[in-house]
Amino acid sequence: MEIALPRRKTRRIYVGTVPIGDGAPVSVQSMCNTDTRDTAATLEQIGRLADAGCEIIRVAVPDTQAVEALPDIVEGSPIPVIADIHFNHRLAIGALKAGVQGLRLNPGNIGGAQHVREVLAVARERQVPIRIGVNAGSLEKGLLEKYGGVTAEAMVESALGHIRLLEDENYPWMKISLKASAVPLMLDAYRSLAEKIDYPMHIGVTEAGTVRSGIIKSAAGIGALLAQGIGDTLRVSLTGDPLPEIRTGWEILKSLGLRKRGPELISCPTCGRCQVNLTAVAEAVETALEKESRPIKVAVMGCVVNGPGEAREADVGIAGGNDCGLIFRKGEIVRKVARSEMVDALLEEIGKLPAE
Known part of the structure; x- marks a missing residue:
């Protein structure tokens, strides 16, 4: 007899055709470690990951050359593509115009509210979801001083501040992550924020390590959240070839009875x-x-x-x-x-x- 785990009630967004939140199946993501400017290598890796069960893929976009490669990558990818952007709002705008189905960015590090508004003006046309990615390793200096270092409270306050930036612009199409390499910290942050918002959550243990140790940390952290109903999409972060990330993500979901795929x-x-x-x-x-x-x-x-x-x-x-x-x-x-x-x-x- 299978026991159904609880699922936290969240809003529904779509990354391309993949539904996230509001009871949709927990989706499995990964991130390419190829040079995005190398279109052939990136598409080859995306193909392998998709065959293994990857449902959404993220690519780094560090410069304009990477932006120029995105139209071919988006067109050739069998799964939705998310652009990972930091510091430069023009790269985010370029990625949106290239057709990406999602953005991962930190609204606090792309130059202020005006730059956020410029990005949202373009994203709004297709209601492209934006992941607000808070990372324990890159919290704002003011929060570190306020809380005396990296704490769950600091991570939650950072996330809420970024969420307000999008809410002030009436932009509800977002999902939130609060990643840390320390599992207890990550769990504390996600649990706390889950009580305060109803946006879908992207979960994972960042910088989890190599395949041997990273799988254990990821299973402990991701599994603990999912068992409490927290998490709408996930990524297992491992050093090296991202293929084991997909296998591990699916094994976590299968072990909890949340998804079925393969034996x-x-x-x-x-x-x-x-x-x-x-x-x-x-x-x-x-x-x-x-x-x-x-x-x-x-x-x-x-x-x-x-x-x-x-x-x-x-x-x-x-x-x-x-x-x-x-x-x-x-x-x-x-x-x-x-x-x-x-x-x-x-x-x-x-x-x-x-x-x-």
Whole structure:
């Protein structure tokens, strides 16, 4: 029996065709680490990320050459493109005219209210969403002095100040992020702001680290917020190739029952009762299922103690025995196979599952 997690009630915006907020599925984002001015390399990376399940992509726009590359990137991208802008409002205007479907900027660092108004005048034509991105590492000096350093209160006040800039111009199409590399700080800031606004939230742990450590920090931070209903779109921030960001984001959502995409593999940690090389079996099955798109649940268990029970919740599973394996479907034994045939037999049974 699946338990539905609560979802915080927020406004609805659209990044291109992707709905965010007001009960829409939590979307998975990433950011290219290519040079945006290299259109071919950027589109190649976007294609790989989209194939892996990325639903929105962000690209850095540091100069006018990057702006000039945006029309081709937007046209060639299979998913909506967000331009990441800092300091120069003219780059934001150029990105909007190039057709980007979203902006990530800090209204406080692009030159004052007049520059904000100029950006909004262009964004308003298509109601392009703007993400107000507050980062613990770049808070305003006045707030740092007021609160004696980086605190959740300082981050929330920064966000509210930026939100007011857009609200004063009657611009409601925004989403908010309050990212920090410290998970407790990030959690405190998001929870506090969630009580004060109803705009959708983009969540993540910034500068989370390498794949090994960053996945753990991201799962802890993002998962804790989602479990409390906070979060409408997410990015897992990892050092290196952004592809693992997508896989991790989807695994977090699947583990909480918020989205379904591809297989869910259940495998036991093994104990002294295990009489088969379950690690090899589980890894072989996981590798074989990398391109599987059906939202199926597969169990690979080391013995019959937990095997039948776990397999009852799985579409198909296998439990190891003495020189053999028992194939299950929805908890019912299908057949007994030799140890050497366990992987092939399980994959064969998976192949028999319905297309949907």
